[in-house]
Structure formats: C-alpha cells, structure tokens
Amino acid sequence: MKPKHLLSDYLNGRISGEELRTWLAKDTSREARETLAILNVDDSCHRALLDFAPPTDAPERLADKVGTVESWVESADKADESRPSKSWLSRLIPALDVAGHSKPGKLQRKRKKPVTHKKGSKPATRKKTRPPKKRSTRTKKKT
Amino acid sequence: MSTTRPPPKKTWHAPERVKGWFISQTRAEGIPPVFVREWLGEVVNVYYRVLYSIAYGYVRNHSSAEDLVQTAVMKALQAMTRLREPEAIVGWLAAITRNTCLEEVRRKKGKFGEPMETVVSLENARKIDINLFETQQLVLEAINSLPENQAVAVRLRFLEDCDLDEIAERLGLRKNTVEVRIHRALSTLAKKPTLRALRGTSQ
Numbered sequence: 001m002k003p004k005h006l007l008s009d010y011l012n013g014r015i016s017g018e019e020l021r022t023w024l025a026k027d028t029s030r031e032a033r034e035t036l037a038i039l040n041v042d043d044s045c046h047r048a049l050l051d052f053a054p055p056t057d058a059p060e061r062l063a064d065k066v067g068t069v070e071s072w073v074e075s076a077d078k079a080d081e082s083r084p085s086k087s088w089l090s091r092l093i094p095a096l097d098v099a100g101h102s103k104p105g106k107l108q109r110k111r112k113k114p115v116t117h118k119k120g121s122k123p124a125t126r127k128k129t130r131p132p133k134k135r136s137t138r139t140k141k142k143t
Numbered sequence: 144m145s146t147t148r149p150p151p152k153k154t155w156h157a158p159e160r161v162k163g164w165f166i167s168q169t170r171a172e173g174i175p176p177v178f179v180r181e182w183l184g185e186v187v188n189v190y191y192r193v194l195y196s197i198a199y200g201y202v203r204n205h206s207s208a209e210d211l212v213q214t215a216v217m218k219a220l221q222a223m224t225r226l227r228e229p230e231a232i233v234g235w236l237a238a239i240t241r242n243t244c245l246e247e248v249r250r251k252k253g254k255f256g257e258p259m260e261t262v263v264s265l266e267n268a269r270k271i272d273i274n275l276f277e278t279q280q281l282v283l284e285a286i287n288s289l290p291e292n293q294a295v296a297v298r299l300r301f302l303e304d305c306d307l308d309e310i311a312e313r314l315g316l317r318k319n320t321v322e323v324r325i326h327r328a329l330s331t332l333a334k335k336p337t338l339r340a341l342r343g344t345s346q
Contacts, residue, residue: 005256011322013306032344038326038335045286047333049301052196058209059191063184066216 003027010039017043052093157229165229175223183223186232189218193233193298194240201244213249215240216243231315234335237295242286281337286328288335293328298322 003024010020020039072084157165161182164175174180186195194255219239226235286301288292295341299305299313306324311318332338 005248007326008322011307011325034330034333038329040330041338042334044338045282045297046301048275048282051275052279052283054205054209055193056209058212059188062191062213062216063188065248066184066187066220067181090318 003029003032007035007038145175151279157232161229165226175220180220182229183216183220183232185305186236190233190236190303193302194236196283196298196302197240197287197294198238198244200280200287201248202242203280207247211244212240215243218243219250226313230312233299234292234295234314237289237298241291241294285332285335289328289331293331296324297328297332299327 001023006015006020009015010017014033014065015023017039055125106142158178160178164179172325175183191212194212195208198211198215199205199215202208202211215236222239226232284303286297287296295314296310299310303309307314307318307321310325311321316322
C-alpha cells in the first residue's frame with residue numbers, strides 16, 4: 001500500500017498512528033519519509049495543544065451576555081431603529097467587558113483653533129456693543 | 144492555562160427555529176432575536192477555546208486575547224444578518240476573530256508582548272512547564288501562518304479533537320475537501336523549521 005493511501009486511512013481514523021508508523025518503517029522511499037514527517041507533526045501539535053485552555057471562566061460569561069444582550073443595550077437603541085450604528089457597538093463592547101480590560105472612553109474636548117491673521121489684513125477688532133455716548137448738547141453758560 | 148483536558152465533544156446542530164430565521168427573507172438588520180442570540184452564545188461557549196487560540200496565537204497575551212475574542216463576538220452579533228448558512232458559523236466566527244486580530248496587530252504594530260513577570264507568575268499559578276508554554280505559542284503561531292481555510296480545519300482537529308466528519312459538519316464542507324485541507328496544512332507545518340525542532344523534542 002502506498003504511503004499516501006495509508007495517510008488518508010490515518011486521517012479518516014481507519015488506522016492508528018502506531019499502525020501507520022509500523023507500515024512506514026518498512027518503506028524507505030521519499031514519500032514514506034514525508035508521510036512520517038506529517039504524522040510526527042500531527043502527533044506533536046496535538047500533544048502540545050491538549051492542555052491549551054483559556055485561563056478564566058470567560059466563555060460562560062461571554063455566552064450569557066450574548067444571550068441577554070437586550071437587557072444592557074439602552075432602550076433608545078432598541079426602540080424602533082433596526083439599523084445598527086457605530087455608537088451601538090461602541091457602547092456594547094465596554095458593557096460586555098467580561099475580562100475587565102476595556103477602558104471607559106475619555107471625553108475629548110475640541111481644541112480651539114488659534115486665531116490667525118491673513119497677511120496684510122488688520123487684526124480683528126472687537127466690536128463695540130454699547131452705543132457711543134451722546135455728547136451733551138448743553139453748553140456751559142459763560143459767566 | 145490550566146492542565147485540564149479538553150471538554151467532552153458536544154453534538155452540534157442549529158435548531159430548526161434558528162435555521163428558519165436564517166432562511167427567512169424578512170430578517171431585519173439590527174440585534175437578532177433572543178433565540179438566535181442564545182444559539183450564538185452556545186456556539187461561542189463550545190468553541191471559545193478555538194477562538195481564543197486564534198487570538199492568542201497573534202497577540203501572545205492572555206488579556207488581549209480575551210478582549211479580542213469579545214470584540215469579535217460582538218462584531219459577529221452585529222453582522223449576524225449577513226451570514227447565509229448557520230452550519231458554517233464556526234468558520235465564520237473564526238474568520239471574524241482572525242480579521243479582528245489582524246486589525247489590532249496592524250494598529251498596535253505588534254506590540255503585545257506579555258511581560259516576563261506575567262509569564263512567570265502564570266506559570267507558577269497554573270503549574271505548567273515553561274517549555275510547554277513556549278511550544279504552544281510556537282504551534283499556534285505556525286497554525287496562524289496557514290491560509291484561513293486550512294487553519295480552521297487544523298484547529299478543530301487539534302483543539303476540539305474532531306474527526307473529518309465532524310469538521311466537515313461544523314464548517315459546512317464536504318469530507319474530501321476537509322481531508323485535502325488538513326493534508327496540505329500538515330505538509331506545510333511539517334516543513335516549518337520551528338516545528339522541526341519541536342518534533343525532535345517530542346519523540
């Protein structure tokens with residue numbers, strides 16, 4: 001049997017890794033060596049990732065929150081507006097913070113643009129809001 | 144990372160009601176109904192390990208990986224109406240997670256490194272071998288370097304211990320397609336120099 005077919009059998013679970021190894025031990029062809037390399041990498045990756053797991057109970061909490069998303073999305077969003085908005089998502093992510101890593105968004109004030117004058121033009125002058133005082137029409141009597 | 148074994152396999156099918164919602168033309172954009180969200184929650188719960196492994200392979204940082212999975216699930220929830228086949232949800236979630244990670248890596252220019260003290264404290268807390276810790280990172284990075292369609296099949300094989308039939312079912316593909324993808328992925332991984340060293344130590 002060719003190594004290619006043996007590998008297919010192994011991937012389909014018809015033969016075990018050990019059986020495949022014993023079959024390939026008899027074969028010295030390049031194809032057999034390549035198949036053995038594939039078997040080895042499959043085995044070692046499988047073993048390495050066997051213990052890999054997320055460290056917290058985040059999956060259950062995330063799943064629960066996905067299910068109950070409506071209770072924590074503000075009513076204004078869910079009223080009649082069916083189209084999702086960017087603000088919807090930006091409010092959703094901190095609310096979903098199961099891991100506790102998201103930071104609240106900071107309010108940024110707009111900077112005032114510095115007043116610049118065009119070349120050759122006069123600087124802007126403050127308008128007078130108060131009407132100018134009327135000069136008294138009275139004249140002092142000469143004594 | 145705990146030293147627990149992977150959770151027992153769960154039978155996975157989209158309920159008829161959920162399938163009906165996906166088929167119906169009347170589904171409006173916005174937050175999906177409760178039964179669809181509950182189903183998504185179940186899928187996330189079952190496949191959290193796979194999604195987390197994608198993120199961890201990119202950022203090498205536990206807290207960032209958790210945040211990225213959370214963001215990806217939220218994006219998926221928002222884009223639920225665009226998914227055509229509920230059978231393909233695992234691959235779809237994996238693709239969203241991967242894209243979210245790539246965006247974040249591009250934004251932060253790859254500055255995700257976990258400080259060494261954190262690594263050591265994690266190691267002490269979970270009683271795991273530091274070599275295993277590094278090995279897992281190597282393997283996850285190697286898997287992330289594969290094309291997406293191969294990577295997701297291999298992840299399901301390694302992390303969820305699925306056979307070809309189960310992978311085909313979860314990804315909405317034919318069994319032969321899955322076999323070819325896994326074969327190609329394993330051939331590529333076998334040629335990686337980083338994994339060659341790992342192979343030498345594992346035997």
